[in-house]
Amino acid sequence: MRAPDAHAGWLSTLGAWLLALLWILPLLYACWAAFHPSEYATKLVLTAPLTLNNFSLAWDAAPFARYFFNTSLLVTTILFMQLLLCTLAAYAFARYEFCGKNLLFSLVLIQLMIMPEILIVRNYQTLTKLGLVDTLFGIGLPYFASAFAIFLLRQTFRTIPKELVEAAEMEGASSLQVLRHVYIPLAKPTYLAFALVSVSYHWNNFLWPLVVSNSVGSRPLTVGLQVFSSTDQGIDWSIITAATLLTSGPLLIGFLIFQRQFVQSFMRAGIK
Amino acid sequence: MGLTSCLFDKPDALGSRQLMQTLRLQIYAYLLLLPAFIFLVGFTHYPALATLFDSLMSTPRGSRPAVFVGLDNYQGMIEDPIFWKSLVNNFWFALATIPISIALSITMALWVNDKMTGRQFLRMSYFLPTVLPMIAVANIWIFFYTPGYGLINQVLQAFGFAGQNWLGDPTLVLGSVTVVAIWKEAGFFMIFYLAALQGLSPSYKEAAALEGASSWYFFRRVQWPLLMPTTIFVLVNALINAFRMVDHIIVMTKGGPDNASSLLLFYLYEVGFKFWDQGYASALTAVLLALLAFVGLLQFFVLDRRTHYR
Numbered sequence: 001m002r003a004p005d006a007h008a009g010w011l012s013t014l015g016a017w018l019l020a021l022l023w024i025l026p027l028l029y030a031c032w033a034a035f036h037p038s039e040y041a042t043k044l045v046l047t048a049p050l051t052l053n054n055f056s057l058a059w060d061a062a063p064f065a066r067y068f069f070n071t072s073l074l075v076t077t078i079l080f081m082q083l084l085l086c087t088l089a090a091y092a093f094a095r096y097e098f099c100g101k102n103l104l105f106s107l108v109l110i111q112l113m114i115m116p117e118i119l120i121v122r123n124y125q126t127l128t129k130l131g132l133v134d135t136l137f138g139i140g141l142p143y144f145a146s147a148f149a150i151f152l153l154r155q156t157f158r159t160i161p162k163e164l165v166e167a168a169e170m171e172g173a174s175s176l177q178v179l180r181h182v183y184i185p186l187a188k189p190t191y192l193a194f195a196l197v198s199v200s201y202h203w204n205n206f207l208w209p210l211v212v213s214n215s216v217g218s219r220p221l222t223v224g225l226q227v228f229s230s231t232d233q234g235i236d237w238s239i240i241t242a243a244t245l246l247t248s249g250p251l252l253i254g255f256l257i258f259q260r261q262f263v264q265s266f267m268r269a270g271i272k
Numbered sequence: 273m274g275l276t277s278c279l280f281d282k283p284d285a286l287g288s289r290q291l292m293q294t295l296r297l298q299i300y301a302y303l304l305l306l307p308a309f310i311f312l313v314g315f316t317h318y319p320a321l322a323t324l325f326d327s328l329m330s331t332p333r334g335s336r337p338a339v340f341v342g343l344d345n346y347q348g349m350i351e352d353p354i355f356w357k358s359l360v361n362n363f364w365f366a367l368a369t370i371p372i373s374i375a376l377s378i379t380m381a382l383w384v385n386d387k388m389t390g391r392q393f394l395r396m397s398y399f400l401p402t403v404l405p406m407i408a409v410a411n412i413w414i415f416f417y418t419p420g421y422g423l424i425n426q427v428l429q430a431f432g433f434a435g436q437n438w439l440g441d442p443t444l445v446l447g448s449v450t451v452v453a454i455w456k457e458a459g460f461f462m463i464f465y466l467a468a469l470q471g472l473s474p475s476y477k478e479a480a481a482l483e484g485a486s487s488w489y490f491f492r493r494v495q496w497p498l499l500m501p502t503t504i505f506v507l508v509n510a511l512i513n514a515f516r517m518v519d520h521i522i523v524m525t526k527g528g529p530d531n532a533s534s535l536l537l538f539y540l541y542e543v544g545f546k547f548w549d550q551g552y553a554s555a556l557t558a559v560l561l562a563l564l565a566f567v568g569l570l571q572f573f574v575l576d577r578r579t580h581y582r
């Protein structure tokens with residue numbers, strides 16, 4: 001080993017750790033402020049007493065239970081519809097030849113570039129016409145067909161060996177049976193990857209739900225948190241950080257437990 | 273390729289039974305596509321086209337329906353200083369977030385990919401912002417930036433510097449929200465580089481070690497060129513994100529002070545849902561669509577050409 005390399009190794013380890021600390025600093029601070037009484041929110045005193053009071057104050061100050069329910073329902077509905085619609089579409093693209101296939105596939109890919117949030121003005125009018133403004137269903141609607149899911153599943157379906165499909169057909173399986181018993185089981189890792197990406201995206205989504213929802217009944221957590229921290233509170237950092245941790249809690253805990261799967265899912269989703 | 277040529281592309285398969293069979297399969301494929309396409313067309317293609325049409329109409333108010341006004345909305349846009357401010361802000365926002373987050377994400381990926389002490393922890397820390405809601409972390413960043421007792425100012429003052437009003441000073445606010453965007457994005461892009469690095473053959477590294485190449489030389493001459501397809505993928509995503517990230521603006525600054533941190537999509541949101549000016553909001557959407565179409569063409573005609581050696 002040459003000396004300069006060893007030196008660089010030591011320096012970059014230090015750099016890597018400093019950057020990592022900087023990156024989790026917001027979360028560390030949130031934990032500090034949320035678990036201590038509000039007089040310690042802005043100063044670091046190691047002897048400060050621990051408390052869960054901020055969480056119960058935050059929980060009581062806004063209908064977070066309802067928001068949790070809304071977000072969970074929204075995220076599951078979107079994921080279910082995405083998996084259903086996009087599996088069928090990806091199956092058509094991967095298995096069949098038809099007129100205008102390339103054109104239709106390009107039309108799908110356009111959604112990767114122009115995401116629904118860019119078109120909020122016009123999509124809001126559409127929801128108004130459908131009478132779905134201020135409903136959870138309306139928030140989910142534009143996301144039911146996901147170009148990303150179609151693309152990802154098509155790529156996976158195309159790698160499935162022809163022999164397996166032919167064997168299933170020999171046994172008299174119909175097209176949908178082939179999809180159910182051959183394609184879908186073999187694409188499980190892709191489904192998991194997409195599910196994690198979709199859930200974390202829609203758990204955190206904000207702009208479109210903000211525009212569509214204007215009552216407690218349809219507000220997801222992100223919008224609820226915004227309403228809570230901008231109007232109901234002064235600047236009580238302890239309660240705001242407690243509410244912040246509450247909102248990101250389930251996703252955060254899920255991430256810490258399934259860290260490996262999360263990172264690998266995002267990696268899988270990223271490789272074309 | 274027209275309908276007939278695509279039905280008759282197998283010249284020896286002209287028997288009427290086979291034709292029926294081909295036709296049946298085609299209809300079946302279309303039926304599989306139909307549900308997804310209803311939503312895709314309804315919420316992407318149709319609104320994109322309808323927006324262009326709407327941008328030529330006035331905003332319907334009360335009993336007055338929308339009327340054709342030609343390019344009036346665009347004329348108003350050219351004379352609107354807030355539009356230009358938001359466009360220029362968005363330009364600087366993109367110019368700062370894209371290269372910095374790409375550089376950071378490569379560095380992170382190289383670090384995590386090396387057998388560095390505690391790489392599990394490092395990977396977790398870098399990736400963490402990706403799973404946190406932007407609106408939630410923006411609240412914490414507001415505290416960091418608060419004048420007086422905010423964390424950044426406390427640290428600055430401890431070292432004898434003057435504190436700044438990070439979100440209240442028009443010259444600092446855009447930089448402050450840019451930092452938040454970079455923090456949020458870099459760990460996400462790291463994942464793509466990490467995946468690419470793990471796909472590289474270890475023999476490159478062994479060869480470089482045998483030759484005694486420095487790690488910088490190895491990166492510049494071997495890893496960076498091999499990572500080019502990933503960089504282009506990340507670049508396109510970062511470009512789209514630069515026009516799409518507004519959550520933190522809504523929470524942290526509301527575009528202020530004096531529109532110093534207003535971005536295009538944020539301004540579009542204000543015009544569309546605060547002033548309810550549908551005609552003008554449609555014209556602003558058209559501008560965003562044009563910018564994204566430009567990104568798409570750039571990717572298709574320039575960037576993808578350069579990665580065809582894959």
